[in-house]
Amino acid sequence: MTVFIFGEAMLEYHSRGNNGLRYGGDTLNTAIHLARRGHDVAYVTAVGTDPISDALVDAWAREGIDTQFVLRHPNRSPGIYAIHLDGAGERSFLYWRERSAAREMFALPKIEEALAAAKRAEVIYFSLISLAIIGEEGRSTLLNTAYEAKARGCEIVYDSNFRPQLWDSEQKARLASEKAIKCTTLGLPTNVDEQQIYDDKRSEWEIARAWLDGGCSRVAVKAGENGCYYAEKAGTAHQFRAEPVTVIDSSGAGDAFNAGFLSAMLRGLDEARCVAEGQSLARETLQQFGAVQFQSKLR
Numbered sequence: 001m002t003v004f005i006f007g008e009a010m011l012e013y014h015s016r017g018n019n020g021l022r023y024g025g026d027t028l029n030t031a032i033h034l035a036r037r038g039h040d041v042a043y044v045t046a047v048g049t050d051p052i053s054d055a056l057v058d059a060w061a062r063e064g065i066d067t068q069f070v071l072r073h074p075n076r077s078p079g080i081y082a083i084h085l086d087g088a089g090e091r092s093f094l095y096w097r098e099r100s101a102a103r104e105m106f107a108l109p110k111i112e113e114a115l116a117a118a119k120r121a122e123v124i125y126f127s128l129i130s131l132a133i134i135g136e137e138g139r140s141t142l143l144n145t146a147y148e149a150k151a152r153g154c155e156i157v158y159d160s161n162f163r164p165q166l167w168d169s170e171q172k173a174r175l176a177s178e179k180a181i182k183c184t185t186l187g188l189p190t191n192v193d194e195q196q197i198y199d200d201k202r203s204e205w206e207i208a209r210a211w212l213d214g215g216c217s218r219v220a221v222k223a224g225e226n227g228c229y230y231a232e233k234a235g236t237a238h239q240f241r242a243e244p245v246t247v248i249d250s251s252g253a254g255d256a257f258n259a260g261f262l263s264a265m266l267r268g269l270d271e272a273r274c275v276a277e278g279q280s281l282a283r284e285t286l287q288q289f290g291a292v293q294f295q296s297k298l299r
Contacts, residue, residue: 001266002040002066004118005031006126006142008102008133009045009056010079010095012290022290023056024081026127026161029252032292033259033281035064039266042066042121044114046105048077053101069114073101083251083290095165097133106138115145123266124149125157128193131176132166139176146183158184158216159258162193173197178214186265187211187219188258194221204229205237220261220275222254228275240275245283252292256285 007027028043035041043065047053049072056078061067079097086092097103105111118124124146131139146156158180167173174197181187194207202210204221208231211219218232227242261278269277285292 001122002042003031003034003123003125003262003266004042004044004069004114004121005034006044006118006124007031007130008079008097008100009043009047009060010081010097010100011052011056013080013082023059023078024252024290024292026129026159026252026255027125028060029255029292030125030259030262031065032060032063033256034263037259037263039263040066042069042117044069044071044105044111044118046071046073046076046101046108048073048075048101050077053078069110069117071101071105071108071110071114073104073108076101076104078102083249100133103133103135106134106141111141115141118145119149119152119154121149121154123155123157123262125262126180127159127161128173128177128180129161129163129166131180132163132173139179143179143183146180150183150185155186156184157186157188157258157262159188159190159254160193160197161190161254162197164196170197170199181211182215184211184216185218186262187216188222188254188261189219190222190254191224191226204239205231208237218271220271220278222257228257228279230271230275232271236271238271240272240279242279243283245286247286249289250286251290253282253285257282 005027009025009028012022012024031041031043079100082094084092150156160177208219221229228240231237257278260281261274264274264277
């Protein structure tokens, strides 16, 4: 079962540790976790034609990711972000992504091949960050692809991962997210992101109900130390508590949860096991520096 993941991968510089320049990005983190769990993952993004871009693609291939749809932009390069941690392990980011090749991936000639292949896949995965960086035309194309794929039975997985600096306004982010929710079969939002997008204090159950009413078939709302709130259109609803954990670095915890949950779902496990595997992988991630424990570094 092939999972097609659309998004932006970036070079990562972490303020702690001595690992130097690495790579990350919300959808890439999830792709790596899924590939390490034996799933067939194709990553759709764009990088440059420079040696660092070559090293990135090589590293992802060594992780087991299908990189045939990592497109090459002739005069752009990967974006860069830096992570800074406070004393509680909470992160803040600085970005240098204006010239990111991924921003123009939907303008590159080979994107049509990637979209055609995605329509035949069993799972399509993307985030609100994915939608933010590709512009209006790219958003329309990706969402239309998702709608078509959903109609033939494809799982559409969406995380409303919100970065305010990527949007002109919260209203535009809301509109894009609501369009995505309409074609989503599995929603994986975070309570804080949803509250920021809508500038409100909705509860996790209210967020879940909004996603189900918006067209999503089932939703798992991530709520940090308060656990996970799972609901389905059919009426199933459960809160799953989170085990206490000492947080070293919160980077990538949500991406890890998504991968653990989706991995279990693809293996046919019930919602309790899906949440348990998502929480387990998130706990591992919270206790290490960086979004992913690297097996394949740049070389």
